[in-house]
Amino acid sequence: MSAKINRHLIKQTRFDSGSLTQLGFVAHQYKTSGRYKVDVYRENELRTSCYIDVDTDNESLQASIELSGLELGINTSKKGSCCDSNVKIYKINREGYALFYVNKGAGKYHVKSYYLESRGESYLFDSTTLNKGDLFGLTLLRPGRYQLRDGNSNPLSSLVVEAVKPLEKKYVPPEAINVELSEIHKMKEISLLQAQGIIFNAKSDNRVIIDFEDDDEKHQCGDRPIAARWTKSNAKRG
Amino acid sequence: MAHLTIATSETAVQKLFNGIRDNFSIDESDSVDFGPFTAGYEVAFHLEGGDVDMQADNSIVVKELDIKWDKLRFYAGIDIPELCIGGFCIIALPFVGCVLRAPEICIFEDDPDIGIDLDLNGLLTSEISLAAKPDLQYVVNPARPAGMNWLDAEDANLANMWKLFIDPEWVDIDIFDWSDIVGDLLENALDNAIDDLLFFLPGWAKDLISAILGPVIDLVRGILDIGDDIDEWLSDLLGVSLGLFDLIITAVADLLADQFPLIEIEDPFPILPYQGSLIPVKLPIEDLDVTFTEDELVITASIGETL
Incomplete structure (x- = not known):
């Protein structure tokens, strides 16, 4: 049994158009x-x-x-x-x-x-200063509340990623959301589902920074991660 | 005309057959790559029971020869399809379609695989039935040098043999029943395999992966091509695709046809052993014939003129 996870996808808590990471x-x-x-x-x-x-x-x-x-x-x-x-x-x-x-x-x-x-x-x-016509997009995986800022300025908006639960049908993320940064002040909160894309259309000298804030009960599901596990079957395989 | 006639009852033949049966055991393993998954087995079994029924047409039928599994392990390794996220359309144009698409990022660095391991020992009831005809073979002792006379062969314990095998006409294996818990065992094994695969992830990541693969059990069932009838699926996979049933019936057929004779008769046949300075007395058996009737196994022999 093997599964080498791309751990960066799981661990990331900051997403920055001027400092690109995975997603x-x-x-x-x-x-x-x-x-x-x-x-x-x-x-x-x-x-x-x-x-x-x-x-x-x-x-x-x-x-x-x-x-x-x-x-x-x-x-x-x-x-x-x-x-x-x-x-x-x-x-x-x-x-x-x-x-x-x-x-x-x-x-x-x-x-x-x-x-x-x-x-x-x-x-x-x-890419650290996006201008009109430039796009910054990402796919957020971790459910919870995020804070959206432009550069180091005050928060622009909140972004909430809702958790999905395994259902009978295969989950296909909804279509990506387009957000005009010039209009973002009108949005109190942006809602997404896990793995749903979001695209920001730059206005002028923008640097979109999104920080994970919390994974309160509302958005969180599941248990704490387990650090290691021993099973008889794995031990046998050596 | 035969000089000697010996007849044995069906009960005696049953005991002779039991002797062959008790010598039989198999310990085998095999695996096959089916592309999206690999599957294999490890089996060990012996035979018990088996009612010998002699027929008027010079044959015997053996029924209810039980396969007693000492080990019956089934395993499968399944490649889970790579799970990637992103890839959504950023800009789409009318009549053209998507002209700018987000990159796909894959969650696993390699194709993940899971393994299921089922101990089916005690969960499968199966038996063999067969029909066979007598096959009398004269076997020259392969270690005996050419030209060695009968007395030297006696001294060297290298006598030739008449061997009566029962040569199968057909061998059937019947799968009577998989225990009711086989389905549950398989479901649990799949659950555990998925859990083992993702155990180190936080709950939200497990849920997301399960949702996208979703549901994983169904996905794995699809890869393994498990239909509604798990018994039938297991029987097909083990018996047909992995060839386990062929292995069993071939092994049984080979055992009877040329490995373990029902009867062995030394030639020349010993009458008296060495006695002091006297050499042993032995009768050359020139012709030997065997017939099964409904009640008896009849052996007739002609004595040769010279040793």
Whole structure:
């Protein structure tokens, strides 16, 4: 019997668009054709880079760029990528999006990109400050109450993730919720079900931070985790 | 014309058969990969009972030969499909569909698998019946050097043999009954396997995984292709897919056909042993014939002219 769980999914209590971890992603649309360089940072340290070629001739509308694999030199992103042996080059259509995400490890990545021919100018895209058209999305697994903030400012809203119980039918999470950050002040509380996606549409200079606050009785179900277990059958298998 | 005729009763034949039966035991294991799951068994059994009924057509029928399971363990390993979350549509366009999709993140790092282990000993009632005809074989002692005379063979204990086997015409195995608790045992084993798989997770994560896999027991039942009738499923899997029943009937058939004879007759047949300086007296058996009647096993023999 074996099950190596992706423990980061279970342990995470903070989700930050400017410090990407598993379950979250940032999407950006490059609207001008050309080659862009993307610098990938982990814990504020430059780790690796890749290129994105944007052209109307490119068929792909999505380049999924997995940042932990990129740092390790593993090409885990198939869609929209090409296979340069040294520096990855992703190709997308001008109408498409580059989607940055993490699927291994503790993450804490952010990216900065600039138009390659205009080196020296400011970054065109910095995932620590999302602007209009940029998206930050995530899938929350742990039920409970979360606090939603923009950067280090005061809380914007509360987010409640309701627990699901095993039912007779297979649970399929409902469709993702879209939230306009420009409208979020009107929302007292955002409700989600476990594993339901949520997408934040940035307004200007946004950094979405979501902190887990509590898993009170209302949202929590189940027992405390067990640290280890011995069973006769497992012992026999050695 | 035969020089000797010996007849034995059905009771005597029954005792001879019991001797063969008591020599029989099997301890085997096997497993098969069925793709989505693997299954296997470990069995050990012996035989008890068995009523010999001699027939007028020179055959015998044995009924109610009970399979006594000393060990009957069934196990299965099941690959649970990878469980990934996310993958939802972020932007969809009319007539085009989803143009931007969230990444999928998988909860397990490898395909998880679970194992179920069922001790079915004592829960299966099964028996064998068979019909067989006499098969008389003259067996030259394989250790006897060519040209060795009968007396040297006597001294070296290398005499040849007439051996009467009962050669099965058919062997049937009947599964009469699985105990009523087999279904519960299987359900419990599946429950425990899932619980073992996820034991280290907090309750909310277990519930979520169970809900998405959901329900896991049904999923596993689906992978294992367990229908409504667990007895039938187990019998099919063990007996047909894993070939356990074939193994049993083949082993029984081989045992009777050429491993354990019903009767062995030394040739030449000993009449008197060494007595002082006198060599033993032995009768060469030239022709031997065996017939089953309804009441007796009749053996006729012709004495040869030379040893």
